[in-house]
Amino acid sequence: MKVVLLSPGFDGTDVGEAYVAFKWAEALSTRVELTVLALQRAGRPALAEQLPGAEVVTWPEPRLPRRAERLNAMLKPAWPLLHRNVNRWLRDRIAEGRSFDVLHQLMPQAARYPTPLRDHGIPYVIGPLGGGLPTPQGFVAETGTAQWFTRLRAFDQMRLRRDPWLRRSYAEADLVLGVAPYMKDILAPVPLRRFEPVLELGIDGLAPPKAPATGAALRLLHVGRGVRTKGLRDVVRAMAHLHDRPDITLTSAGAGEEIALARAEADRLGVADRITFLGRVPRDEVDRLYDEADVFVFPSFREPAGGVLYEALRAGLPVISVAYGGPDFILDDDCGIRLPLSTPEALSRDIAQSVTTLADDPERRSRMSQAARAKVEAEGLWPRKAERMVGLYSELLRR
Known part of the structure; x- marks a missing residue:
């Protein structure tokens, strides 16, 4: 042809x-x-x-x-x-x-x-x-x-x-x-x-399988350009709803005008000690972050597709995102949690609830990890x- x-x-x-x-x-x-x-x-x-x-x-x-x-x-x-x-x-x-x-x-x-x-x-x-x-x-x-x-x-x-x-x-x-x-x-x-x-x-290939999830401590990861639509500020606000869970931390990888605003929000809400803002990082460093994380949180509310979602699924990460645009198409209930969109306040509360649910259910995290890899292998x-x-x-x- x-x-x-x-x-x-x-x-x-x-x-x-x-x-x-x-x-x-x-x-x-x-x-x-x-x-x-x-x-x-x-x-x-x-x-x-x-x-x-x-x-x-x-x-x-x-x-x-x-x-x-x-x-x-x-x-x-x-x-x-x-x-x-x-x-x-x-x-x-x-x-x-x-x-x-x-x-x-x-x-x-x-x-x-x-x-x-x-x-x-x-x-x-x-x-x-x-x-x-x-x-x-x-x-x-x-x-x-x-x-x-x-x-x-x-x-x-x-x-x-x-x-x-x-x-x-x-x-x-x-x-x-x-x-x-x-x-x-x-x-x-x-x-x-x-x-x-x-x-x-x-995706070129799958990452090595993750070890079975254990314990309630969670390392959350957000990767994306530093613009408001990528939802980083909503994840920062969700961390404030998790004030009683010091074992849950967040790492942000990405650069842009939104990062300074998200950092200021973390200071205002008193959660800066549980959030690491890395800024722009090399490609191989991003791959390492996926390997080390437990859950990928990416509530981008105007995402046409979502390449980072595929990267997270490739690494076997359960995903918390939104029921809108590309993420709603990419994810299914086996590998992701898709949240409704109404207001920033409601979204941050929903993110916090979803994080708590996954933190308290390691077996579900393990099942979602396996489903994430299977999805990418079948279609990605x-x-x-x-x-x-x-x-x-x-x-x-x-x-």
């Missing part, structure tokens, strides 16, 4: 979308005749060297947008350039007589980028798309620290209703993938031919994910 895979970046040495795209390409290249189309960032390892099993076509990434990396990551100002180059490349290759079975715009993940894969007479796929989750009303007042450009997300729903190029991109796609079922509701303004939920994340390993994606491609061709 001849497949063209498009993403602004593929890079096994990077993080975020570029890394996830690389892992998809690496896994798919063993199953299909793969061509990848992308921008090549100066100073990064050549994509052709990273993906020897695929045909690689790249164009230089403009340098100017990278001076504001967060803005660049969110808005993708180089997308129009890549759109034009990909459209021209496909036209030229088809005119030369080359054939492709499936075109797939894997990234960007946000549902705001018209595709250059339309109008070439070849079945095309978009996604997994993610994002667009509204902030629960009870949490809006505490999200004012976000950078100004994040408010531009408010235009996405308007564009899904009014932007003809964006609407045609999705309406004419043979298949649109979403990181979780909620994306079907986000994309509801567009009449889709077919929608399937496919989590964009995967990259070979399994690539196998499913090729199955979806085959269904398109049969139709």
